[in-house]
Amino acid sequence: MEFNRRRRLFAGSKVRDLRRRLAIPQASMAKQLGVSVSYLSQIENEERPLTPPVLIALTRQFPEQWGEIGQDHSIADLARAIEAGTDASIGGDALDEAAVQRGVEKHPALTRRLVALHDAWRRSQAQLRVLDDRVESGAPRGGSLPWEAVRDWFQAEGNYVDAVDRAAEALATILDQPRAIEHRLREKHGIVIEDARDDDHRLTRFDAESSRLAVSGVLPPDSRSFLLAQRLAVLEFGDEIRGVSEQSGLGSTAARELLSLGLANYAAGALLMPYARFREAAREVRHDIDRLRQRFGASFEQACHRLSTLQRPGAQGIPFFFCRVDMAGNITKRHSATRLEFARFGGACPLWIVHEAVAIPDRILSQLAETPDGARYVLMAKGLVKPSASYARPPRRYAVALGCEEAHASDFVYADGLHTGGVATPIGTSCRICPRTDCDQRAFPPAASELRIDPDVRLPVPYTF
Incomplete structure (x- = not known):
């Protein structure tokens, strides 16, 4: 298939829907795709076709969100072939993108072989990283250490846990007053919050029988708020946390317990910094962390x-x-x-x-x-x-x-x-x-x-x- 000469591909509505779904300003997406704002606007209004460079940029910048268009598998083939031919981590001169495009058009079997070899090379590099990790960590043969397994689980989930995040966001809409978390712990759950002894170096200590929560008195306000939010998350989102942990596929009890603790910490962060409000504020201040932490008390x-x-x-x-x-x-x-x-x-x-x-x-x-x-x-x-x-x-x-x-x-x-x-x-x-x-x-x-x-x-x- 020759992209420019045999068929012009118009899919501006798909590009526009993607940009709006991700809440990306038109200027930002244009910069990521390497085109002008007016060019992107013409694409979205179906006035210009999607050229191979734009399709490749969409595939590279939004690999998970940008799917194949219709049944045209050659678009994905072209993007993968160019990625293989221009991979800077492989020695030697990179192939010209136009040359790769001609290869896809004239020698499809050869370019598919190139892509397959590149995929195999990337898998070998991933295996090498695993071996490097094993050497450095001293992990036992045949299995991961519990904390390693939990970190890999979060990585595989994209560090986003939908059930827990949405539950925390829903509760955060109720807790919109200063000290609201501490008040909910006291009033709804009957928790008695007190300062820990000076010689107690634990950050918190919870006694379930007496419902007493001792909190270190040396903690700064943001750390104290986080630990109170973590305790509230355990009480409020216990079912969600248990459900995620049980379905995680982690083999050891220690790993599942560590995951439950990690999910409680995740929920505390989501409670203090609710998803939609935090994301909007982050874009507004261009991800200025000091401004964000002051606004959300984190x-x-x-x-x-x-x-x-x-x-x-x-x-x-x-x-x-x-x-x-x-x-x-x-x-x-x-x-x-x-x-x-x-x-x-x-x-x-x-x-x-x-x-x-x-x-x-x-x-x-x-x-x-x-x-x-x-x-x-x-x-x-x-x-x-x-x-x-x-x-x-x-x-x-x-x-x-x-x-x-x-x-x-x-x-x-x-x-x-x-x-x-x-x-x-x-x-x-x-x-x-x-x-x-x-x-x-x-x-x-x-x-x-x-x-x-x-x-x-x-x-x-x-x-x-």
């Missing part, structure tokens, strides 16, 4: 995490990745609604600005970064300190990072100081699987690589591969 980390969960079907927010990194470089929280893959058990790329942020608390750093597959991201990172209740217990120091693909930079306030479209910092996932040959920060060579050592040449690292 912490910086809580607001970051909530932004990464805005993936409700038909009402998605910007696809963000979110992670939390401790002083030793361990990634203790992670989620990615983007193509970005995290090193799950430490060993993350030292060029990520999040590592620098750990050492510089209360300062926001931003970065334009590019991964080996050619994807470019804008991200911010901030170092945080959680004080302890005693000199004998050191404070918790870590950093959080939040980012999105460069195409969304205009909607991300932290990208304003970056030269988007310019030179990006080349980052990777883990040295063990990073293919970059010219990185001065490499800690060790990629797994199964063939090392070349020249005793007469001194390089930043003592080998090439």
